[in-house]
Amino acid sequence: MLNVFSKETASMLTRDGVRLDADIYRPDAEGEFPVLLMRQPYGKAIASTVVYAHPTWYAAQGYIVVIQDVRGRGTSEGEFKLFSHEIEDGFDTVNWAANLPGSNGNVGMYGFSYQGMTQLYAAAAHPPALKAVCPAMIGYDLYTDWAYENGAFCLQANLGWAIQLATETARLSGDEKAYQALFTASRNLPLYDKIPARPEILQNLAPDSFYHEWLDHPQPGEYWEISPKQHLQDVDLPMLHVGGWFDTFLRGTLNLYKEMASRSAFSQHLVIGPWAHLPWGRKVGNVDYGAEANSSIDKLQIRWFDQFLKGIDTGLLNEPSVNLFEMGSNRWRSFETFPSDNHKSYFLQSSGLASLRDDAGKLVRQAKEFIQNSSDVVVHDPWRPVPALGGHATIPAGSFDRSSLDCRTDILTYTSAPLESDLYLAGDVVVEVYAKADTPCFDLFAVLSEVRTDGSVYNFTQGYVRVESNQEAPLKIILQATCARLNKGNCLRLSLSAACFPAYPVNPGTGSHPGETALIAAQIITLTVRSGKDFPSQILLPLV
Structure with missing residues (x-):
């Protein structure tokens, strides 16, 4: 490892004259070096160290590291408007970074979440100096991969992030009263206002927040064309894709990887650990996945950039391109491609008492034609949502x-x-159930868990869908992809309910969307799930 100079701060001007500031970390050595660029909205000093090594570590590997505040954040000038300037500003920044003193002209980008998105937006502009990227935990399609899941608004994640950004805006403007109110709200989300999904504090103190626009566009359409997906059709770069089995943006990570892997002339590698959005460590929730689950992404990214920015043969191109952490065995498994077309059915069977007894509802492998028809009825009370x-x-x-x-x-x-x-499971998971409610609209929440011999029940994947056409037909719930080993002697369990609050808003049953739904409007919903010969409700499990 090389010694590293003290951090310096430098500025650049965008094409429309806005000053953007960056911290720069340089190796204390002779010669020219590639540049690693991260563009982020949280203050450049943080540098995504919640999941990555500090930029000084990357600089010590022989890279000039540039951590930039995006427009209107940190000390950079201009007005921050979510994702609106990242294509043009990303292009200008890559060109500027490539021409820094000591640069060899090759630029790579890394970062997760918003910092992953800025990589994709910059790539969309085709800056010639950008040679490789490592997008982690991103929303490839902002509507389906970030703001909404199967038509349901991602309330807790979206509201929490909106309040975080609004709090930082108040700090930057010196509005102490607004800052204090928003900071307090961030620690105890305001979920019970007149319109729960549209809390007054955000309307009053952050009227320009992206959050209001996301609520006002509950269907895919022109508004969502700002998504990276709309701008990357002719982009091709080596990409190292990083995700987590419990990350809210895993859908986006996988959708981008699958598309790029299907058409790219360059290497596309995928790594998914047993991680949430942050941190990336061995313990997630109440489960310790062992030492193998600790993140090795920093070292892997250096191998990636050594390969594509320095021209060093790191051996990566000779290794399997997909590495998935297998929960349960707590080891990494390698695949040439992401597993697909490997589904086997587990059918639902019931005595009609699956809401009352844990021995009444069963999952069976036998053919559906031998299963007697049955109905399970459950009542969702908005006063006490699941x-x-x-x-x-x-x-x-x-x-x-x-x-x-x-x-x-x-x-x-x-x-x-x-x-x-x-x-052994690896791949995409789908639940298909025949369900109908006594209201025009309802939600359906599905969880897969492992029931251990001691009676404990640990979830490993789940999915949620908003149902707006109340016709008894097989409803498809796409769950998070997974990779897991369920141990001999344990059981597989599917849990179904009509709510998962506050991850998603309580469905009022009226068909109105969250931004229009008053707290008082929520109705009791009676939900019927059928199974058996004529109603083959099932789980499609990716067996390996």
């Missing part, structure tokens, strides 16, 4: 013991017999 517990869409994320939650009578549970051998 609470979120772990998974990918709430805070804290991860795996928790939900055995006491599954005892609620507004949750249907279907459990397999004890496994006769270890069950």
